[in-house]
Amino acid sequence: MSGTREAATKILAAHGIDPDTSDTSDASSEEEVSKLLDSIRDGAWLDGQHFPPLRYAVDGLLPEGAALLIGPPKAGKSWLVLDVLLAVASGGRALGALAVGAPRRVLYLAMEDGDRRMQDRCRTLLGDDPIPERFHYVTDVEPMLVRPLLDAFLDRYPDTVLVVVDTLGKVMPPARPGESAYSRDYRVMGHLKGVSDDHPGLSVTVIHHDRKAASEDFIDSVSGTHGLAGAADTIIVLARKRQSDDAVLKVTGRDVPEEEYALKMRDGVWTLDGSTLTDAAAQVRQRADAAELGEKSVAILDYVRQHHEGVRARDVAEEFGGDAHQYLKRLMESGRLIRLVRGLYAAADVPVSEPSEVSEPNEAPCIGCGGPLDPVHAAQGETTHPGCDPAARPRKEA
Incomplete structure (x- = not known):
């Protein structure tokens, strides 16, 4: 041989x-x-290949592929996805802020709702606007018929861009003989991911409950085994405390940046806490700061964040008073601020302008020796270096 x-x-x-x-x-x-x-x-x-650009149901948030939306029961997950579905179908704004382009077709597997509730919720979200024609939904389908139903719908409507399955538990089939929990989770989620893989440009989002146990890594909040998260392209976690109208949308995935976005709920309607995703991400940081810092520290930190090229200590002192240097020092010690050069501060979580755009601050001179004062000392009202005698400074000849 x-x-x-x-x-x-x-x-x-x-x-x-x-x-x-x-x-x-x-x-x-x-x-x-x-x-x-x-x-x-x-x-x-x-x-040598030329691939089409990645397509999104919601730019920057929900790309094509399979996504898992995780959250505790009754946290508002269904309200969240219905808002997005209606925005995409009508060509409006998702979460009250994010433009989604021209109207596009969507399908909602609302397995925990009926027609009456669906109508009530749509009217709550849309106000006086009609329910868009490109919004399709179904409230009852057997687990083994989910894939055939999706295939039939997508064959008839190949222009569909978003499918939401609410919830995974309603369509989860029993495990096969000898099949482990991980294997079943990966198989089922992989089966749903296969729908998006077979239809380029399609986003398939699956709603699922979270684990009750707390975890530092929000991906670990997915109920079940890691097979679910492993098969998904995007993981989205809706984190909201009971009795609170504020929430955080935590996102990570293969095609989206890992980030957290602030949300707020008003009369059952989720809206982005900010006009853009960037604003909403900044709002998450501001909420965390407000929970840990005093009012003046939060105000100074926000002021510094608004100056991407850095801000001078004396400018902070002029804005917030002579004791601003104490707050700058504490914010540096906590890791929230960094010192670019002497007397120039920037927020640690905000990109700084190129070094060429950052100039050495023009400190006030010491009236004793004429050398520059540290801006922090100047902010305290000091006019000389320790040990300098103003009277000993040589006078310029007229």
Whole structure:
């Protein structure tokens, strides 16, 4: 047996294929191996490809692919996704702020609702506007019929851009004999991900409950095994305390930046706490600061964050009073501020302008020796260096 034939036989056998050992099977065995290797691509092929840009149901938040939306029961997950669905279907603004473009078709598997509740919620969210024609929904489908239903709908309406399954528990099939919990979770989520993979540009979002146990990593809040999170392209967690109208939307994924966005609820309607995702991310930080810092510290920190090129200590003192240097020092010690150069401060969580755009601050001179004062000392009202005698400073001749 030739080396090539022997290698082909081993490869086929490893995959459960029983190659014919007759002399006439050499070509067929090698042909099977060739088919296996044909799936391997090289850098030259990849470098020559031109892929279409990634498409979003909601720009920056919900890209094509499979997403998991996680949150505790009765936290408002269904209200959140319905707002997004109606915005996409009508061409409005998701969460009251995020433009979604022209009207596009959506499908909602609302397995915990009925027609009356669906109508009431749509009218609450839309006000006097009609329920958009491109909004489709179903309230009852057997777990084993979910994929056939989605395939049939997408064949009829290939322009669909968003499908929401609410909830995973309603469509989760029983485990197969001998199947582990992880294997079942990965299989089911992978099955739903396959729907988006088969339809480029489609976002499939699946709602699921969180774990009761607290975790530092919000991905660990997904109820069930890591098979669910592992199969998903995007993970979104709605974090909200009971009796609170404020929430945080925590997002991570293969095609979205990992970030947290502030939300607020008014009369059952979720809105972004800010006019953009950037503003909402900043609002999350401000909420955290307000919970840990005093009012003046929060105000100074917000003031510094507004100056991406850095802010001078004396400018802070002029704005907030002579004791501002104490607050700057505490904010530096807590890691919220950094010192770019002497007397120039910036927020640690805000990108700073290029060094060429940041100039050495023009400190007030010491009236004793004429050298520059530290801006922090100047902010305290000091006019000389320790040990300098103003009277000893040489006078300029007229």
